[in-house]
Structures are given as structure tokens and as C-alpha cells.
Amino acid sequence: MNSSDLHKHERNFPSYKEGFSPDVEAGLLRLKGRIEAKAVPQPSVRRLFRPSVLSAAAAVLLLFTVGTLLLVGNGKTTVENFTDEPFAYTLPDGTEVLLQQGSELTFGADYNETDRLIALEGQAYFEVVKDASRPFLVNTSETELRVTGTAFNLRISDEEELEVEVSEGEVELHQHGKVYPVPANYRGLAFPGKSCVVKAAKDLNRHAWRTGILRFEGVSLADVITTVSNNYGLSVSYPQGCDFPVSGTFSSENPISVLQTIAELGQCSLEARDEIMGDYAIVGLCE
């Protein structure tokens, strides 16, 4: 071939990879999913005002406007989320926390000196900065959660039920001298007086309050109700003996509409007992 032949075929060069035709409508759906997922408040987006530079009156105002109050006493810092949406907070070591509404996070002045000990009441999502020399610790009376650097959802109830669901890396639950590793896509559950349980959690449903996505594959009604109520801080009753398998993916920031759909699966309906208290009931024949 001489160079003029090559020039003739050069016309074909600009069609390089033109054969690749992605599915545009499927791509658009995926894009919406990505945008929705990112619309969840990201840690470190908002900055917390420091009460030390504010007058008492301003602090009160802060309580009602920002709603998250930082209490400093005994060298301890408590962040309580009074607002009506998840609150992003960055700990002194750069660890990012997304605190659910009504939840409370406490840490001492010595946080990040030899270790990184925090206490949690309620639910939060953590992205812990990697630092093997200073473990990140959360204690209940019997169980200790130990982390070096990873991302997970943690819920600690008033009854000291501790539930951690790991989305990245691995955490450890320490209880009575025993270690229970909880890797990514697993869930660890600790309850006073009981041994820790570690289960697969590929759907990461415990993150739903943050991601808006719940996935069930043939899960019993009882388990679905527990998942939704714990996650969003609701109390939901259902007729005794009522059980049917639930399958499906729910993408909604509104757990009430999810509960409605689930109730309808079993020919039931959802009734609000007390919306203010988050008290709901599934009623009906349950067939």
C-alpha cells in the first residue's frame, strides 16, 4: 500500500469507537439515581457554628434556627440533632458523621489522643478516617465497637441494642473477650445479655434513612417492619399472625409510602395512629 491508499482509509479513523452505542434511556435512569443519591446531605457540606463565639441569646436562637446544639462541659462535647433533617458533623480527626434527626453524639476532650472514643444515642452514618494507631471506639455497657478506618451505619437504642452495618472496610465487635469481625456488606448486632450476631447484609438496608433505598427479597413481614421502624424511628403494629413475604426495591425518602405499599401487598392498609409520635398500624384481613 502506498501513502495515498492510507489517506483513503484515514477517512475511517474518525469513526473509531463509533460502534459503541450506550443505551441512552437506561443511562438517564442511572443518572437520576446518582443525582438522588448525592442529594442526601453530605458530611462537611455545612459548617457548625461555634457557641463559644456566640452570646447566650444567640445560642438560643441557634437552637431554633440551626437546631443543633453543641454543649461543652466537663471537657465533653455533645452534638444533638434537633433539626428535622440529618446533620453533617466533622469530628476533630476529620471523621465525618451524618447524625440522624433526634440522635446524639458525645466525645471527650481527649478524643484522638490515644484513641477515638465516642458515644451515640440513636443512629448515625460514619466515615472514619484511617488511623491504625488510634482506634475509633464506641462502647455500650457490654460491647465495644472497634474501627480503624471504614464507613458504616450505627444505631444504638435506649435499651443498648447496638446494630452496625458496614458499607466499606471492616469493623470489630468486642464482647466478653470475644472478637466478632464485621466486614463490608455485613451487619453486626449486639444486645445486652446476648452474644453478638453477624449476618450478611448485601442490601445495606440500615443505610436507608440516608440513601432512601430499601431492598427486600422474600423477607418476612415482621423483619420488614422491624427494619423500617428502626431505621426511621417509627412504631408500626400489624395484626397478630399476619405474615407474607415482601420482595421489591423501594426508592423513597418517605417511609410511610413504603409502609403503605407493603400493607397493600398483603391486602391490608396503613392507618396513622399518631403521626406526631410516628405511630402507625397495618390493618386488614392480611391474606
Next chain:
Amino acid sequence: MVYIIHLLLINAENSTLPASMSISKHETDQELFTRLRLGEAAALDELFRRYYADLCRVAMRFVNNEQEAEDIIQELFVSIWEKRASQRKDLSAIGSYLRRAARNRSLNYLRDRKRIPVDDGEVPTTIAALDKADDLLEQSELRGRIDAAIDALPERCRLVFVMSKIEEMSHKEIAGALDISPKTVENQMTRAYRFLREWLVILLLIILQNDW
């Protein structure tokens, strides 16, 4: 508890992507961009439909992987949506702006994954030495064969060739993007041509054979 429920109800109403008035297919890119800056999700949809496939092909030329190419362009559109308020008002050529963004993102993607080659690599001299020999021979169309021949170039050579001939970037731009000298860009172009010329002979022979 009060707050949780209220928040959720409010969120359900204010969906992140508000529905909006209809967007016509005849609106110019500029009109779409103005509506996008005002936060109209439908304008994003229309821009996406107009440019997604094209931009994915741009990214594909760089990363040579369909999944990765789509991911890069997905992230580009996410960022356009998130930064909609700060987009320039006077953007005239939306298409070339988007293509440039796709090129930059693809190059950054390769750089972050240390996939920008640091040496020239060996040019395969026999069919057996080709990594993608099977790909090359399985292609039934000329276009597919030419794609496979370009893919058979050593990676640095392929990137330089693609950036220059297909993406029409200047030698200076290419040198800057790949952190090499303009002289190296020229050398790689010469190599690419020599290789493609030799391979095109073989390719054409195979095609002629098949056609008979």
C-alpha cells in the same frame, strides 16, 4: 419524632428533580442551558439525550472500556446538574464545551488510576504478538478492523494518535495532557502511521479474501 415525620413528608413533596414544563426538541442548546441553570430537571434530561451517546464515545476513545466510559460521562452530567447555578451564562458552543469536559475527565480518570503510560511500549510486529489478534481477525467490518488495529498500538502511541487524529487536539495540548514533550508527540504519530500503514495492508487483504 415530630420532626422526622415532617421532614420526610416535606422531602417527599420537594423531590430533588422537580418536574417542570415541557421541553421541546427544537430548543437550542443555549436555551436548554439557561433553563438548566434555573434548575429545570427536564432541561438536563434533554441535554443528556442529545449528547450522552456522543460523549460516551469520546470517553471510550480514551479509556477503551464501555463501563468506565459511561461512568465518566454519568459523573460529568451529575456535576453539570450540581453546579448548574454556577455555569457560565455566555456559553455559546455547548457541544464543544461538553466534549472538552469529557476529554478532560477521561484524561483525569486515566491519570488517577496511573494508566497514562510512562514509556513508549513495543509495537507488535506479527499477528501472534498482538494482544488483541483475535479481536482484530474476528471483526467482519472494515470499521471494526480499523478500531482493532488502532487498539493494537502501544498505549501511549494509541492515546497520542486518538487525541490528535480523532479528537483533533493540538500537539501542544497532547504534550501537556500526557506530560511528554511535543517532540515525543510527533515521534508517536510517526510510529502510529507506520504501524497502521503496515496493518492496513493486511486488513485489506483479509477483507478482500472474505469478500470473495
